[in-house]
Amino acid sequence: MKTVMINPGSVSFEVNDGETILSAALKNGLVVPYGCKDGACGSCKAKITAGEIDYGTYQKRALSEFEKKTQSILLCTAKPITDVTITANLLSVAKEYQPKKLPCRVENVKKVTDDIAIIYLRLPANQKFSFLPGQYVDILLEGDKRRSYSMANAPREDNLIELHVKHNPGGLFTDSIFGFQSESKVEIKEKKILRLEGPLGTFYFRKNSDKNIIFLASGTGIGPIKAIIENLALENLQYNIWLYWGVRKPKDLYLSDNIKSWSKKITNFAYIPVVSEASVEDNWKGRTGFVHHALMEDHNSLVNYNVYACGSPLMVNAAFDDLTKKLNLAEKNFFSDAFTVAADVKK
Numbered sequence: 484m485k486t487v488m489i490n491p492g493s494v495s496f497e498v499n500d501g502e503t504i505l506s507a508a509l510k511n512g513l514v515v516p517y518g519c520k521d522g523a524c525g526s527c528k529a530k531i532t533a534g535e536i537d538y539g540t541y542q543k544r545a546l547s548e549f550e551k552k553t554q555s556i557l558l559c560t561a562k563p564i565t566d567v568t569i570t571a572n573l574l575s576v577a578k579e580y581q582p583k584k585l586p587c588r589v590e591n592v593k594k595v596t597d598d599i600a601i602i603y604l605r606l607p608a609n610q611k612f613s614f615l616p617g618q619y620v621d622i623l624l625e626g627d628k629r630r631s632y633s634m635a636n637a638p639r640e641d642n643l644i645e646l647h648v649k650h651n652p653g654g655l656f657t658d659s660i661f662g663f664q665s666e667s668k669v670e671i672k673e674k675k676i677l678r679l680e681g682p683l684g685t686f687y688f689r690k691n692s693d694k695n696i697i698f699l700a701s702g703t704g705i706g707p708i709k710a711i712i713e714n715l716a717l718e719n720l721q722y723n724i725w726l727y728w729g730v731r732k733p734k735d736l737y738l739s740d741n742i743k744s745w746s747k748k749i750t751n752f753a754y755i756p757v758v759s760e761a762s763v764e765d766n767w768k769g770r771t772g773f774v775h776h777a778l779m780e781d782h783n784s785l786v787n788y789n790v791y792a793c794g795s796p797l798m799v800n801a802a803f804d805d806l807t808k809k810l811n812l813a814e815k816n817f818f819s820d821a822f823t824v825a826a827d828v829k830k
């Protein structure tokens with residue numbers, strides 16, 4: 484067992500042999516920014532200031548050699564070899580949001596496009612399941628496998644959660660929904676009992692800011708953003724809000740009607756759908772191209788903005804680079820959840 488101290492003089496906790504710093508921190512109720520828990524997204528980056536770690540297995544794009552040389556580590560893969568001290572951004576997320584493992588029942592599966600479905604899961608009525616809109620759950624599968632999906636609704640009294648799932652051909656979880664069967668795959672149908680772990684992740688709305696808000700989504704990245712915006716409407720929190728949603732084809736805008744209804748509840752709400760591969764037959768009259776380029780065409784400076792981006796790593800990384808370098812968005816005001824793919828993982 485080793486001791487990890489976060490921010491000298493702040494808090495310390497024990498890490499079991501073979502355990503990652505992130506896992507031990509969460510067990511101790513200490514929440515630092517994280518996303519994939521799999522060494523792929525880079526959200527859990529911190530600095531090591533004393534001691535030695537095993538870096539574990541991670542993707543190069545999440546932690547470059549240069550970053551390693553300048554003492555950056557990924558908390559989700561780092562295992563202490565000695566006692567260590569790190570500097571990290573400790574978030575004050577309450578204990579009630581600590582993840583737990585629960586059974587759940589598939590209530591309904593609704594296909595909304597050729598390759599996107601909405602799965603409704605019911606959690607046990609006697610279990611309080613508190614989460615922050617924008618967080619995700621892991622569906623626990625046989626053989627220690629798991630699939631991560633964002634919850635696309637604000638917390639509800641009836642313990643129902645909604646996941647927006649894109650077909651991942653050949654993957655374990657989604658094939659059966661889209662009519663592809665195989666004995667080794669999970670069959671998702673009504674009344675099926677699954678197990679999940681959650682809530683997870685630190686993609687949630689920061690209320691202690693009066694900045695203008697831009698939401699940037701690609702594909703099913705709209706799911707957690709839907710959860711956040713619906714909750715803002717429920718709590719009647721008024722901000723100036725822009726929502727940019729990028730998809731390949733107009734038919735992929737499966738939530739447009741829903742989104743248009745939000746402008747009745749939120750005073751200053753602009754919805755900008757952006758299509759990247761419209762054909763002549765689509766007769767699309769709206770914006771085209773990369774979704775974050777549309778945002779950049781509309782804004783000269785993001786000094787007074789918070790940006791929440793969710794979707795493919797390509798979009799999230801490009802948006803981070805362009806918005807911070809070209810439109811003066813402060814790095815700390817960019818919040819993201821990239822749908823990383825590790826092995827045959829996720830979303």
Ligand code: FES
Pocket residue numbers: 517518519520521522523524525526527528545557558559560
């Ligand atoms: S790289 Fe650690 S949470 Fe994604």
